[in-house]
Amino acid sequence: MLTLFPGNALSCKETFSLLYYEFDAATREPPPWDADRYKLIGRVAAGEGRFNSNSEVNINTEVKSIPVTKKGVYFAFRDQGACISLLAIKIYYITCPEVTINFARFPATPTGKEITIIEQAQGICVNHAEVVGSSPIYLCKGDGKWTLPSGGCKCKAGFQPDMDKQTCNVCQPGTYKSEVGDYLCFLCPKYSHGPDYGLTECKCNQGYFRAPTDPKNMMCTQPPSAPVNLTVNFVDQSNVILSWLPPENLGGRSDIAYRIKCDACSVGLVQYNPPMEYFNETRMHISGLNAVTTYRFQIFSENGVSHLAPRPNTDYADVMITTEASVASSITNIRVTSVKSTEITLAWDAPITDGDLESDQVETYEVR
Numbered sequence: 001m002l003t004l005f006p007g008n009a010l011s012c013k014e015t016f017s018l019l020y021y022e023f024d025a026a027t028r029e030p031p032p033w034d035a036d037r038y039k040l041i042g043r044v045a046a047g048e049g050r051f052n053s054n055s056e057v058n059i060n061t062e063v064k065s066i067p068v069t070k071k072g073v074y075f076a077f078r079d080q081g082a083c084i085s086l087l088a089i090k091i092y093y094i095t096c097p098e099v100t101i102n103f104a105r106f107p108a109t110p111t112g113k114e115i116t117i118i119e120q121a122q123g124i125c126v127n128h129a130e131v132v133g134s135s136p137i138y139l140c141k142g143d144g145k146w147t148l149p150s151g152g153c154k155c156k157a158g159f160q161p162d163m164d165k166q167t168c169n170v171c172q173p174g175t176y177k178s179e180v181g182d183y184l185c186f187l188c189p190k191y192s193h194g195p196d197y198g199l200t201e202c203k204c205n206q207g208y209f210r211a212p213t214d215p216k217n218m219m220c221t222q223p224p225s226a227p228v229n230l231t232v233n234f235v236d237q238s239n240v241i242l243s244w245l246p247p248e249n250l251g252g253r254s255d256i257a258y259r260i261k262c263d264a265c266s267v268g269l270v271q272y273n274p275p276m277e278y279f280n281e282t283r284m285h286i287s288g289l290n291a292v293t294t295y296r297f298q299i300f301s302e303n304g305v306s307h308l309a310p311r312p313n314t315d316y317a318d319v320m321i322t323t324e325a326s327v328a329s330s331i332t333n334i335r336v337t338s339v340k341s342t343e344i345t346l347a348w349d350a351p352i353t354d355g356d357l358e359s360d361q362v363e364t365y366e367v368r
Contacts, residue, residue, distance in 0.1 A: 013080060017077070018064060018077060019076040020039055021037055023072050023073070024070045025072070042064055044062050095110050096108065096140035096144050102136055103126050106136075107121070119139070122135065123136030123137065127168060132152070137150045155177075155180070155182065175194060176188060176194055178200050189217055190219035191219050192204050192220045208220035209305035211305050221253045223309050223315070224251045225247040225315050227246065227299050230242065240321055241283070242286070253303045257280055257302055258301055260297060265286075271287050296320050297321065298317070334347075
């Protein structure tokens, strides 16, 4: 402290001056006193501080702040005859304290050089969290308080949030969390299990499956059973109409489809209606068959997990059908060749057949 106190003074002052000097380089010795180089912070008065008795002291506390623009600062206390004692001096800077919000950790952040300046702090996601949307930002005000948080992080798949502690905790066995988000872990869906920690989906039980397009919260399902009540509704020389009922066990799914297989059908000649390989109708019209031929038709029922089953689908309904013989065309050119008292002789042209197959040849005629 710089002191200037006349030896013959009859009274003393109750103030002293507080000054500072900014400097970019540290030195062993403070810069020499120069009133023009030091800036005045203010005059500090005793205020309420007094020695009321030999044993009682009232202590006065003053808080001053300055803007800092350089790397270092020197403070000077100038005494010009003051009857004041400095009991303690504390030099510090204000920070916004370390804080965790929106699952992002913000470090202790020094305030701006002036009370009106706001410092922007960039947050870091807590363990097992990641940025969703915009990066976490928090504003540090000049008084050391945080304000206006924006952006943030969310817990990764396999971890659930603890809102109070602002931590992401691993999902326990028997639970799962499939996506990033601020929701809790779910219990494993029906017909599945979760033996490990931090699962993003549960494993299906043996004999159950999950299609690639199924959501992770959907229960595991099975292939369907065979169609029931397969019936031949119509059959002639070249056509067959079949119908059936849906399977008794759909496997827990609604995406049922059917497929037909014919053992003896000629590729390219036989036609199916519906014409698709997989279809939803429970009725099928097959045309282009050969007459007097035995066919075996198999109707398979399948769904979205049938292809995941470890063995081919052996659950089907089947039927054996023999088509009818071809019907010859009507005879033409009937004529009377002779007439007697007790008999008449008729003649006609043979019917035209579709081919040279033996089954198409006319063996007998009937006259009525």
